[in-house]
Every structure is written in C-alpha cells, then in structure tokens.
Amino acid sequence: LLSGKMMVNLYDIVSELEGWTEGKGVLMYGSNGSFCSGGDLETVSKILDPELGGQMRDFMQDVTRRLHNLPLVSLALVQGKALGGGAELTTACDFRLMTESACIGFVQIKMGVSPGWGGGSRIVNLIGRKTALDLLTSGRLVLADEAKDLQLSDGTLPENDALLKAYDWLERRTIGSVAAIHAVKSTVIIAENSNIEESLRHEQKVFKTVWGSPAQQDALGKNIKHK
Structure with missing residues (x-):
C-alpha cells in the first residue's frame, strides 16, 4: 500500500x-x-x-x-x-x-x-x-x-x-550508449505528445547529437549492425 x-x-x-x-x-x-x-x-x-x-x-x-x-x-x-x-x-x-x-x-x-x-x-x-x-x-x-x-x-x-x-x-533494451538511449527516449516522448511535424523536428535535432559519436564510430569499427 x-x-x-x-x-x-x-x-x-x-x-x-x-x-x-x-x-x-x-x-x-x-x-x-x-x-x-x-x-x-x-x-x-x-x-x-x-x-x-x-x-x-x-x-x-x-x-x-x-x-x-x-x-x-x-x-x-x-x-x-x-x-x-x-x-x-x-x-x-x-x-x-x-x-x-x-x-x-x-x-x-x-x-x-x-x-x-x-x-x-x-x-x-x-x-x-x-x-x-x-x-x-x-x-x-x-x-x-x-x-x-x-x-x-x-x-x-x-x-x-x-x-x-x-x-x-x-x-537487452539498453544496449546502446547513454546518449543514444536518451535520444531515442526523447524522440518517442515527443512523438507521443506532439503533432507529426513537431515530432520530426525533434527527431532531426536529437539525431544530430548522436551522429558521429564515439559509440557510433565504435559500432562501425566492429561492424556491429550485422552481428
């Protein structure tokens, strides 16, 4: 209780x-x-x-x-x-x-x-x-x-x-980097609570924060997407 x-x-x-x-x-x-x-x-x-x-x-x-x-x-x-x-x-x-x-x-x-x-x-x-x-x-x-x-x-x-x-x-649902997890979660939250145009703008914004990140470069180096 x-x-x-x-x-x-x-x-x-x-x-x-x-x-x-x-x-x-x-x-x-x-x-x-x-x-x-x-x-x-x-x-x-x-x-x-x-x-x-x-x-x-x-x-x-x-x-x-x-x-x-x-x-x-x-x-x-x-x-x-x-x-x-x-x-x-x-x-x-x-x-x-x-x-x-x-x-x-x-x-x-x-x-x-x-x-x-x-x-x-x-x-x-x-x-x-x-x-x-x-x-x-x-x-x-x-x-x-x-x-x-x-x-x-x-x-x-x-x-x-x-x-x-x-x-x-x-x-198994938190395998990504901290930055990537936070970006994904914020994208879902905005999509849930906003119209599609606002959601797309936010998705563009957070994508930029993780693109080229050390976590992405490490994944590319390991070809991790296809494993």
Whole structure:
C-alpha cells in the first residue's frame, strides 16, 4: 500500500532519476512479492475532502508524468497484485512484465472513484478505448496471460528468479550508449505528445547529437549492425 510518506519518497526518487545523466534504465518493483495495492486506506481516509484529494491527485499525476518522461527506459515488474494506484503506476513505465501469478486491476470504480494519477489516460493509449473502458468500468482483475494478450503486459516471467530475469530483459533494451538511449527516449516522448511535424523536428535535432559519436564510430569499427 502507498502511504503519504511513500508518495513523497517516490517523488524524491523520480527527481533523483531525472538528474541521473549516466543512467540508461530503471526497474520498478514491489517488496515482499507484491507490486502495489494502491493508496493506503488510512492515508485516503484523511484526505476525503475534495480539495485535499485534488492536491494528492495533482501531486501523484505530476510524479507519474515525470516518471513516464524520464530519459531512461523504464520497466515495471509486477509480482503479486498491482491494484488501483498501483495499476496506474505500471502505466507510467515504458514496459511491464508480470509473473505467472500476478494480476493488474483498475479497481478504483469499486471504491467509487476514477483513476487520477494519469493511468486512465495512459491505459487508453496502451490498449485502446474499448478495452480500457472495459477494465476501468468493471474493475476486474487481469491475470498475466490476458494482460499479455491485451498488450498491457510485455511478457510473463516464472516466479523463480523473476527479478533477475527482469534485469536481463531490461538490459537487452539498453544496449546502446547513454546518449543514444536518451535520444531515442526523447524522440518517442515527443512523438507521443506532439503533432507529426513537431515530432520530426525533434527527431532531426536529437539525431544530430548522436551522429558521429564515439559509440557510433565504435559500432562501425566492429561492424556491429550485422552481428
């Protein structure tokens, strides 16, 4: 469960990651075999006033937006349950992997509320309007196999060594230089949030920053593209 203190801790971690100039990837996972079951009920009960709830919503929406826009490749490893706000957190990552017994549930509807941390918008982009509406209005739990079919998950891992396998999976998506990874990620972010003309201009800009770089010259020297 995500308490107020944990929300602030997440804010601090994301702020630190934004300044991690040498980083390429980040793996988000829960402790004790469970990803996150959403907001702590004790915390929620203290902010039932719409004004206070709105402040919490804005705070967490900002945190998840910044997590989504990190120059790093982000991966959520879902073990156990990712419910409510926990499900929204998974959508803020670029990729999601689930263990065989894991589930994701946008259960906010069962609590009489709607998603407020940005997950309601991102889930539509991930799996489409109709399927997103089904999950958001039913609050049903999605198991690993179905999540993969819906493209909500990018793969299923066995329970044993899931964390190690997730690290390996992420490592295969961060093989490039730091500069190249950051350039690719920023291109995807701009394309996601802009019209095509603005996106193309940004792609031109970041391409120039990595063309002729030491990493490219090293790859050319090794003829690495064809191996």
